[in-house]
Amino acid sequence: MQLTQLLVSGLSQGCIYGLIALGFVLIYKATETVNFAQGELMMLGAFAGLFGTVYLGLPFWAAFVGAVGVTALLGVLTERLVLRPILGQPAFAIVMVTLGLGYVGRGLITMIPEVGTETNALPTPFKDEVVKLGGLVIGMEHVVVIAVTVLLCALLYGVFRFTRTGIAMQAASQNQLAAWYMGIPVQRLNGLIWGISAAVAAVAGVLLAPITFVHANMGFIGLKAFPAAVVGGFGSLPGAIVGGLVIGVVESLSGFYLPEGFKDVAAYVVVLVMLVVKPNGLFGENLRKKV
Amino acid sequence: MRFVFKTSYDQDIGLFRHEGQRFWYALLAVALLVAPWALSEYYLAQLVLICIYGIVGLGLMLLSGYTGLISMGHAAFLGVGAYTEAVLSARGWPFSLSMACAVLLSSATGIVVGLPALRVRGIYLAIATLAFGFIVEEVLTRWEAVTGGNSGLSVGRIELLGWTVSGTTQFYYLCLALAVACTLLVRNLLRAPTGRAFVAIRDSEISAQSMGIHLAWYKTLSFAISAGLTGLAGGLYAHKLRFLSPEQFTVLQSVELLMMVFVGGIGSVHGAFFGAAFVIALPQFISVIAAKLPAAMGSAAGLQATVFGLVLVAFILFEPLGLYGWWFKARTYLDLFPFYRRGMFRRQKAFQKSDRLR
Amino acid sequence: MSALLEVEALEMRFGGVRAVAGVSFSVEQGEVFTLIGPNGAGKTTVFNLISRLYTPTAGAIRFEGRDLLGVPAHRVARLGVARTFQNIELFEHASVLHNLLIGRHVHRRTALWQEMLFTPAVRRAERAFRERVERVIDLLELQHHRDSLVAGLPYGVRKVVELGRALAVGPKLLLLDEPSSGLNVEETGDMAFWIQDIRDDLGITVLMVEHDMSLVSRVSDRVLAMNQGEVLAQGTPAQVQSHQAVIEAYLGAPAAARGGGP
Numbered sequence: 001m002q003l004t005q006l007l008v009s010g011l012s013q014g015c016i017y018g019l020i021a022l023g024f025v026l027i028y029k030a031t032e033t034v035n036f037a038q039g040e041l042m043m044l045g046a047f048a049g050l051f052g053t054v055y056l057g058l059p060f061w062a063a064f065v066g067a068v069g070v071t072a073l074l075g076v077l078t079e080r081l082v083l084r085p086i087l088g089q090p091a092f093a094i095v096m097v098t099l100g101l102g103y104v105g106r107g108l109i110t111m112i113p114e115v116g117t118e119t120n121a122l123p124t125p126f127k128d129e130v131v132k133l134g135g136l137v138i139g140m141e142h143v144v145v146i147a148v149t150v151l152l153c154a155l156l157y158g159v160f161r162f163t164r165t166g167i168a169m170q171a172a173s174q175n176q177l178a179a180w181y182m183g184i185p186v187q188r189l190n191g192l193i194w195g196i197s198a199a200v201a202a203v204a205g206v207l208l209a210p211i212t213f214v215h216a217n218m219g220f221i222g223l224k225a226f227p228a229a230v231v232g233g234f235g236s237l238p239g240a241i242v243g244g245l246v247i248g249v250v251e252s253l254s255g256f257y258l259p260e261g262f263k264d265v266a267a268y269v270v271v272l273v274m275l276v277v278k279p280n281g282l283f284g285e286n287l288r289k290k291v
Numbered sequence: 292m293r294f295v296f297k298t299s300y301d302q303d304i305g306l307f308r309h310e311g312q313r314f315w316y317a318l319l320a321v322a323l324l325v326a327p328w329a330l331s332e333y334y335l336a337q338l339v340l341i342c343i344y345g346i347v348g349l350g351l352m353l354l355s356g357y358t359g360l361i362s363m364g365h366a367a368f369l370g371v372g373a374y375t376e377a378v379l380s381a382r383g384w385p386f387s388l389s390m391a392c393a394v395l396l397s398s399a400t401g402i403v404v405g406l407p408a409l410r411v412r413g414i415y416l417a418i419a420t421l422a423f424g425f426i427v428e429e430v431l432t433r434w435e436a437v438t439g440g441n442s443g444l445s446v447g448r449i450e451l452l453g454w455t456v457s458g459t460t461q462f463y464y465l466c467l468a469l470a471v472a473c474t475l476l477v478r479n480l481l482r483a484p485t486g487r488a489f490v491a492i493r494d495s496e497i498s499a500q501s502m503g504i505h506l507a508w509y510k511t512l513s514f515a516i517s518a519g520l521t522g523l524a525g526g527l528y529a530h531k532l533r534f535l536s537p538e539q540f541t542v543l544q545s546v547e548l549l550m551m552v553f554v555g556g557i558g559s560v561h562g563a564f565f566g567a568a569f570v571i572a573l574p575q576f577i578s579v580i581a582a583k584l585p586a587a588m589g590s591a592a593g594l595q596a597t598v599f600g601l602v603l604v605a606f607i608l609f610e611p612l613g614l615y616g617w618w619f620k621a622r623t624y625l626d627l628f629p630f631y632r633r634g635m636f637r638r639q640k641a642f643q644k645s646d647r648l649r
Numbered sequence: 650m651s652a653l654l655e656v657e658a659l660e661m662r663f664g665g666v667r668a669v670a671g672v673s674f675s676v677e678q679g680e681v682f683t684l685i686g687p688n689g690a691g692k693t694t695v696f697n698l699i700s701r702l703y704t705p706t707a708g709a710i711r712f713e714g715r716d717l718l719g720v721p722a723h724r725v726a727r728l729g730v731a732r733t734f735q736n737i738e739l740f741e742h743a744s745v746l747h748n749l750l751i752g753r754h755v756h757r758r759t760a761l762w763q764e765m766l767f768t769p770a771v772r773r774a775e776r777a778f779r780e781r782v783e784r785v786i787d788l789l790e791l792q793h794h795r796d797s798l799v800a801g802l803p804y805g806v807r808k809v810v811e812l813g814r815a816l817a818v819g820p821k822l823l824l825l826d827e828p829s830s831g832l833n834v835e836e837t838g839d840m841a842f843w844i845q846d847i848r849d850d851l852g853i854t855v856l857m858v859e860h861d862m863s864l865v866s867r868v869s870d871r872v873l874a875m876n877q878g879e880v881l882a883q884g885t886p887a888q889v890q891s892h893q894a895v896i897e898a899y900l901g902a903p904a905a906a907r908g909g910g911p
Contacts, residue, residue, distance in 0.1 A: 034414045085608060091413060092361055096553050097607050099546055103600030110593030117592070216593070223425075223542065226418045234414065261433045268422035272407070275419050279411045300779040303746075304772060476765050483764035483771055484750075484757040487743075491751045494740035501700050501738075502818065503726030503755035512761070558742070 001135050006252050012142035012211075014248020015149040019204035020225035021232065021240035022156075023197035029173040029235055030193040033083065033094045037102035038201055039222020044105055045071040045202025046214045050115075050122050060125050068202045075198025079191045102219065109216045116216055122209035141210040148207055152200065153241060160237075169193060224251075227271035233284025242282060246270070306478060323467055327460040335459050336531075341567045342466040343527045346473050348552050348563030350520030353477055355549065356558040357486065358513040359493030360408050361417040364424025365548045367404070368518040370431055370540030372397045372525025374438055377446040377535055386451040390526045397522020398515040400427070405514030409507045412496075424542045431537040443536035446529045456530075466527055473520055478560055480516070489513055550603050556615025565614035573599060651714055653678045653854050654699070654822055659708035661694055661878075668694045669705070670878035676822070681848050681855040683865050685889070686875035687898055692858040693735060695875075696826050699856075700732050701725050712822070727755045729821035733811045735830065735858075741800040745810050748799055749785060752817030753778040785816045789843065805836045812843065816851075823847065825857035829864050837864055844868045862890065874898070 023038045035041075048070045052063030082101065086094060110116040129140035160166040172179040172186045180186045205218070212218060228247045232239025247267045255263035274281065295302075295309050307313045327335055347369060354360050372393040379389035407419035431438050438444060449456035449465070456462055480486045488509045491499035500506055529535055547570070555566020577595050584594075610616045624631045652675035661669040669691040676682040684692045697703045699710055701722040710717040712728055720728065731752070740748050756778070759771045786792055789809050794802060799810060808831065815823055828844065829837040841864050847853050848868075859865050865872060866886035874881040874895045882892035889895055 028414075034417075082604060082608065089607070089611060092355070092359075092557075093553075093607050093611060095361070095414070095417070096550065097604050099550065100600040100603035100607070103550075103596045104604070105600075107593035107595070107597030107600060111597065223421065226421065230415065230418050261429055265426050265429045268425045271418060271422050275407050275411055275415060279415060300776045301772075303779065304775045479765055479767040479771075483759065483767065483775070484754055485761060485764050487747060487751050488754060490743050490747070491740050491754075494742055495738045497702070498734065498738035498740070499751070500702070500722045501726060501732050502751050502814070503723055504751075505723045 002256075004136055005138075006256055007249060008136070008138055009142060010249035010252030011245055012145040012248070013252060014228075014245035015145050015241075016204050016208050016221070016244070017225045017228040017247050018241035018244025019149060019152070019200055019207075020222055021228035021244050022237060023201045023204075024225065024229045025232070025234060025237055025240040026193055026197040026200070028229075029237075030169065031083070031190050032091060033098070034091075035194075035197070036095060036098040036222075037078075037105060038197070038225065039219030040102040040105040041071060041075065041198045041201040041219075042205040042208070042222065043109065043214075043216065043219035044074065045198075045205035046122070046209045046218060047109060047115075047205075048202065049206040049209060050120055050214045053123055054120075060123070064203075064206050067206055068199045071202035071205075072195040072199035075194040075196075075201075076191050078198075079194035083194070084187065084190075106216055106219060118215065120214040122206070122214050124210045127210065141207075145207045145211075148203065149241070152203060156196075156200075156237070165189070165192070224267045227267040227274075230271050230281055231274050233281025236281065236283035239281055239283030304482060306475075306482075327463060332459055335463055337571050339459065339463050339466050339531060340571050341564065342463075342470040343524050343531060344551065344567035344570055345470050345564040346524035346527070347521050347548055348555060348567050349473050349477050349560065350517040350524070351548055351552050352558070352560065352563045353480075353489070353520070354513050354517035356552060356562070357481065357493060358489040358510065360405075360510060360513060361413070361549075362404075362420045362514075362517070362545070363417050363549065364404060364420035364422075364427070364542065364545050365517075365521055366540045366542065366544035367424045367427035368397045368401060368521035369525040369528065369544070369548075370427060370537070371400050371518075372522030373529040373535055373540070374431065374444070374525075375522070376526035377444050377529045378437060380447055380450070380530075383450075386449045386456075390523065393526040394519045394522045397525065398519035400522075401514040401516075401518020402511055404518070405511050408510045408514065421542060421545075424545050428537055428541055431540060438535075438537070441536060441538075443534055446533050446535060449530055462530065466531075469523065469527065473523065474560065474564075477520075481560070485509070485512070547599070550599065554603055554606055554613050556613035556618075557611075559612070559615040561618060562613055562615040565618065569602075569614060652676060653713060654856065655709075655711040656695070656699070657709040657711070659695065659698060659710065660706050661691075661698060661703060662706045667878050669698065671708070672875065672878070672880055673708075674873050674880070674883060676854060676856050679848065679852060679854055680870040681844060681857065681868050683869040683872045683886075684856070684858045684875060685860070685862075685865060685872055686881070689877070690875040690898075691878040692875055693826055694878075696732065696824055696858060699725075699824060700730065726818055726820075729819075730824065731815035731818035731820035731822075732824035733815050733826055733828065735826040737804075737807050737811055739799045739807055739811055739814070742798060744796050744798055745791060745794045745802070745813075746782065746786075746796060748810055748814050749782040749817040750778055752814040753781060753819075755818060781819065782817050785813045788816070788846070789813045804831050805833065808832060808836070808840075812840075816847070816853075820853060823853050823855045825855060825859075827858055827860065829859060829861045837861060840864070841867050866890070 020038055020042055023041070024035060027033055027035045045067050048067035049063050052058045052066045053060060056063070058066065078101065082097060083094070086097060124141065126140035126144060131138045131140060131143050160170060168179070168184045169189050171182070172184055172189050176186050208218065208221070224247065225244065228243040229240050230243070231246050232241070232243030247270060250270055251263055251266045254266040297303065302308070307316065326338060330338065347365070351362065351365050354362055375393040375396045376389050379392055380386065404420055404423045408416050411419060432440055434440070449462070456465055488499065488504045491502065491504055492506060492509055496506060532539070551566040551570045552562060553566070554569050555564070556562030573595065577598060580598070581594060606613050612619065654676040656675065657673050659669055659672045660667065672691070672695060684695065686692055694703065698705050699717065701717065701720060704718065712730060715728070717725065740751060757774070759774055763771050786795060789812065791809060791813060794806055794810070799807060802810065808828070812825070812828065825844070828840050832840060844855060844857070845868055848855055869886050871884065872886050872889040873883045874889050874892065876898040881894040881898055882889045
């Protein structure tokens with residue numbers, strides 16, 4: 001029973017990792033850029049949700065949708081204003097830009113008087129509710145996390161599998177130049193991808209808020225999502241979710257069964273083992289350069 | 292206007308391109324030597340920090356700028372160096388010996404951290420080094436018997452051949468001498484076959500291999516030297532701060548070190564020191580801005596992060612070579628005066644190239 | 650006299666695909682030996698096998714009688730085999746001079762500590778490297794571009810720089826992967842001269858992959874035609890060009906039946 005309890009909380013935490021990792025992978029597949037500001041986007045999403053519920057007095061779900069929309073817009077703007085002009089620079093430089101953006105985002109939030117440096121509670125309609133399944137007691141917020149993640153994955157699957165735009169995105173991620181020659185507006189799609197991935201981050205942020213509260217440093221959880229993305233294989237969308245779940249469960253189990261301190265590094269130990277054993281991840285493809 | 296006629300190979304091999312350069316560097320050397328008389332205690336201490344961060348910058352530049360291997364865990368090497376020096380000097384080891392151990396232990400850590408670089412590259416390597424950074428940070432926190440954990444560890448003075456380094460001035464000369472030595476070492480490597488092998492690996496692994504460069508050896512070497520330099524800086528850092536705690540060596544610190552070399556100018560030795568000077572000068576600059584902002588915003592801890600982030604983004608957008616780029620343009624302008632053309636440094640349109648396969 | 654390079658029953662499979670299926674040939678000292686064949690014939694794979702980027706699934710490669718398969722990729726250059734690449738693999742953010750100097754890497758004799766201190770021995774070695782490299786620069790007329798960054802150079806020049814880098818190694822065997830691809834007529838003409846000079850004046854044996862038949866027949870001593878991983882024909886350029894199987898491979902069977910030539 002203990003174990004099941006641990007597994008469930010690990011899975012719900014893993015969903016959060018998975019969602020952030022999904023954001024990384026979406027952007028990586030489309031533009032070969034790793035967005036180190038993904039965690040900060042999640043944090044901004046959570047703050048947007050906080051703003052909606054507490055300061056505008058919106059109902060939770062309305063604030064949720066609003067936060068996702070605002071963050072998505074921010075993602076699109078970031079791509080247009082910062083990332084697009086530096087296309088063609090080394091990948092390393094682009095990574096540094098996203099790191100810099102993360103700094104700016106985090107710094108700006110802490111500069112908001114009173115809210116920025118505090119740990120804020122986000123009021124939710126399912127606060128303190130629990131679900132009893134047999135002998136299992138699960139906090140409602142965990143159930144919501146898992147449910148929303150499943151829904152979101154289904155939605156994304158549908159978009160990429162069945163809509164024209166989704167298929168165009170897949171094409172562009174395989175070969176940008178070829179896609180562009182075929183008349184696919186690659187740049188606009190990249191903007192859209194940034195929007196989608198920011199939206200996914202915002203979803204993760206608002207879902208995480210009831211569990212860890214809203215604060216400026218919540219974006220650091222993004223650093224745990226990297227291992228998730230690697231474990232899944234950096235180029236694979238389902239891999240990101242699976243990787244997130246693996247990391248979440250390992251973390252939750254090692255927090256209970258291993259001495260103090262192991263919980264914090266569990267994700268990194270897993271990723272190092274993965275890089276040694278199977279660098280391409282669980283679902284990654286093995287590509288070699290042709291000369 | 293200056294013409295440089297190349298009449299012997301030594302001109303390309305030498306450290307200075309022409310006599311004028313020799314003159315300016317001599318002037319800089321004199322200025323640095325008389326600095327303790329000209330500067331107040333406070334500014335001298337800042338100069339010490341620039342030397343220390345400059346050495347870290349050199350190490351990181353060698354690894355990331357010249358060999359093209361991204362390390363997001365460099366603060367870990369700084370920490371290993373600092374703690375080794377602190378622990379050994381507390382046991383009464385002489386400075387030269389304890390520092391040698393600090394350098395060697397950091398190098399050894401570097402070799403271990405570099406192991407994934409033999410198999411993975413790019414973002415995977417960044418994540419591997421990030422993971423190592425977290426693990427080292429955790430070890431520093433948890434291994435209380437040696438590191439003192441979160442309650443910290445205080446560091447004594449430097450004992451060198453029966454002579455105790457006391458006061459900022461003496462410590463400054465020590466740091467300056469080491470910084471100069473490290474700079475020469477890195478410059479020497481870069482103009483020798485080893486340095487060229489690093490650059491070759493950065494630009495094309497596959498053809499480096501076909502030119503007879505042993506990838507695994509040189510990558511490991513780059514990690515070892517880079518970590519060793521950073522460990523050396525760590526040892527000095529320990530004596531500078533006189534107190535160590537694990538939160539000085541977090542992954543966030545690693546990221547800031549990377550940002551430092553980027554602002555300084557990636558792929559240039561100058562850039563290491565420009566970046567260090569920038570990082571040290573930033574707080575002063577911030578206090579000037581903060582005075583002009585509303586109190587609540589000006590006093591916020593986030594202001595520095597915001598400015599740092601903005602500066603970095605602005606540099607990459609408009610001047611990818613960072614402060615070194617500015618320096619280079621200014622120098623070229625003076626060298627060519629009055630024949631400088633406006634379009635000389637116009638950047639070519641670059642197209643995105645796939646880095647997935649290299 | 651035994652051949653400089655011997656390739657024997659070489660086979661390379663990628664999954665189910667046989668990219669190279671039992672290829673044998675030998676390159677004699679001092680000749681220009683060319684591999685031709687339609688796209689996907691396995692020519693570049695043969696190159697990658699010789700430079701040890703791949704390990705063959707079967708067969709043997711011997712260089713100067715020595716088994717090359719026991720040698721790791723980074724030792725091949727030291728034995729005296731240098732190569733160029735089909736799509737130019739230069740060190741983009743380094744100068745032309747720097748690129749050529751990297752070619753001298755196999756002749757590094759100085760130890761790490763010497764380089765750190767830049768001892769007189771290192772300086773002497775550097776001077777010697779530069780002297781050799783300047784000779785290559787003179788031969789290929791690259792003086793004008795000596796200090797330019799490779800990234801800013803036009804395609805034709807980069808192709809020459811890559812040839813120069815391979816020459817700087819001081820090889821016994823030079824592998825050229827499509828030396829004329831992407832070059833205009835004039836540049837191709839220069840390339841032909843250089844290849845002849847390399848063979849006649851420098852005494853370097855050349856093994857190349859090439860599509861431009863005028864260049865092939867101008868410089869090659871012997872030609873080997875491949876298709877789908879197998880050898881079709883081998884001989885002088887004229888013999889191979891008129892070989893029935895080669896014509897079929899390029900033009901299809903009916904054209905061959907009509908007696909059309911390439």
